[in-house]
Amino acid sequence: MIYDFVIIGAGITGTIIARELSRYKVKILLAEKENDVSMGATKANSAIVHGGYDDKHGTLKSKLCYKGRLSFEKYNSELNFGYRKTGSLVVGFNEEDRETLYNIYENGLKNGVDDIRILEQKEILEMEPALNPEIKYALYCEGAGVCSPYEFAIALAENAVENGTVLKLNSKVTDIKKCGDYNYNVTYEENINGRAENNTVSTRYVINAAGIYSDVISETVNKKNFTINPRKGEYILFARDTGNILNNVIFQTPSKLGKGVLVTSTYHGNLLIGPDAQNDSGREDTGTEKENLEQILKRAEHVTKEFDLKTFIRTFSGLRAAADTGDFIIEETESKGFINAAGIQSPGLTSSPAAAEVIIEIIKNSGFELMEKDNFNPYRKPLIKKKTKEDMLSVQEVNRLLESEIPEEKIICRCEQVTEKTILDSLRRGIRVTSTDGVKRRTRAGMGWCQGSFCRERVREIIEKEYGISVNSNEDVQNSGINRVGKTELGKQSFWNI
Incomplete structure (x- = not known):
């Protein structure tokens, strides 16, 4: 089989690239080693559509987050995956926090974010009566929101497949051989009913969106120039309608000890608390520990105590693909036609629409002519409706x-x-x-x-x-x-x- 593009990894990054490339008259293979799409960090994260104010100005994250955020209403109108604008508050308790909040505010303005302002105690508690009354300051972002990230990736994948993308699940890429500029042979092991079968396909481009394994994939044909250090975060999820105690996504002011945990309602109305940050996790460690969860609860109670532990239903953890570069890595490598979309951790979900645009631009600049289809269908009918x-x-x-x-x-x-x-x-x-x-x-x-x-x-x-x-x-x-x-x-x- 000969493809124009082989995309490795069917998380939010791989699926949105596949969907956007399926607009064009090209042949696409999307390969995923698990038995479904969205099986990595995409199904186990905070599900926040970030404001775009806190990523350090000048980084790729800062350039893509706000731009990506502005695309979510359009994507949801086309794909019906579940998104709502809620607003967010970064809350602070003292003058030191106030200074930090103003620094974040100034950084946000540099990033082009135009819907942020600093609030003081009275307005904060009027907006969020369930918060700790000792909170004195907050950075408010009107346009932040929440979505259902795994439903987003599923919707993207369904739409990409409808528009001609070939999706191979249970298909682990085991080897990539460079046969010349814009010419690669990709071998993957496909598990079919418990039987492993090796397949090799040819492709002009390889797009590496393999999450926590993106460094491993890159090194099959490139010199090592980055390392992924998986960062685990644990969460506590509460029952339906428990998220109604809050109107906004609530963050804590970052400090020397970290960003603190967030408290939010999910798109479907569950209260969600977390994550912590564990930098010594292995690539397959998705366990949760009682001691870590107790610390998350303790830190969340500093923001609000209006949740009932009797309504918790699930704990889970996710592994973020943190690169040692400290930023997203979206670039054509030294091997022409091999494109990395790596190190995509927070705010990767929010940035994903803009990240796909960067990939498309890289392809166009490489000399490949992308011709739009006349029959591209951007719509995916809704599967479920949010219940009240x-x-x-x-x-x-x-x-x-x-x-x-x-x-x-x-x-x-x-x-x-x-x-x-x-x-x-x-x-x-x-x-x-x-x-x-x-x-x-x-x-x-x-x-x-x-x-x-x-x-x-x-x-x-x-x-x-x-x-x-x-x-x-x-x-x-x-x-x-x-x-x-x-x-x-x-x-x-x-x-x-x-």
Whole structure:
């Protein structure tokens, strides 16, 4: 097979590049070593659409963050992945914090951010009554927001596939051979039903968006010029509607001890607290530790104590692809046609639309003519709708619909009230979803109080019937990359008494 572009890694960076390149008359292969898209940092981060004010002026991060932020409404209108503008506050308690906030404000102005201002105590507490009344100052950014990052990557991948991109899951790139300028042979090991098969394809360009393995991929054909040091961050997630205590994303003023933890509502209304920063993590360490979580809670309580530990449902961690350069690495390398999109940590999600533009410009400047398609379809129909309290059925009504024979009515996940029709829709969108974890990210089936204890087997049966395959549900849970702390350790109780 001969391609114009092979993109390695199907996180937010790889999927948005694939989607934007699919506008053109080109052949694209998107290769991902896991069994689904968005399986790295994309599914385990803070989900914040950052303001763009705090990245050091002059860095690539500072140039791309604000520009990327301005694209989110358009992307959401086309792809329906879940985004809302909330605003953000960086809160401070003393004069030292006030000075830091003004420095961030000045940096933001240099970055072109035009919707920031410094607030004082009265206005802060009127805006956010649940905050610690000892807070005296805050930097407010009107345009910051939240989104569902894994749904964004899924939507991008679905749209890219609809527009002609070939997506290969369970396909780990094992070798890249340079055969000349703008000529590479890429070998990947594809796992098909437990059987490994080696395939080699030719391509004019390789785009390295391999996250925490991007340095390893780069070194297959380039001299070593950067190292990825995975930085782990742990989080605590609370139940639906717990995020209603806040209107804005709440950050703490950075200090010598770090940035502190953030407290926010997710797009779907869950309270989210975290992350910490652990710089000595391995590339596969996604565990969570009780001691770390207790420290996160303690630091969050400095901002607000208006959350109830009995409503926590899940802990998880993500590995950020921190490069030793301290900045994003988006460039054509010494090997012509090999492009790195590496070191994409925070604010990588926010910056992703602008990062894709940089990649497109690099390709054009290299002499490759990108001709737009006449039939490019930028739209992806919505899969799920954000539910409010008013949308939720009563327990009695849910129980009645559990055994319905009508897919549009039959409830599969009772906590999040997901129907069989929605789950079938998620399986029929051009990407083969072979795990209950993959269905969860698309439909929220398994994201509620019981965390899949009730619906996981029901979802597995639908997948098996739809595709005619066998799904190992125990292995599926183990490989989900999300960790759970015992009920008694942080005080969890279940609405469904499971």
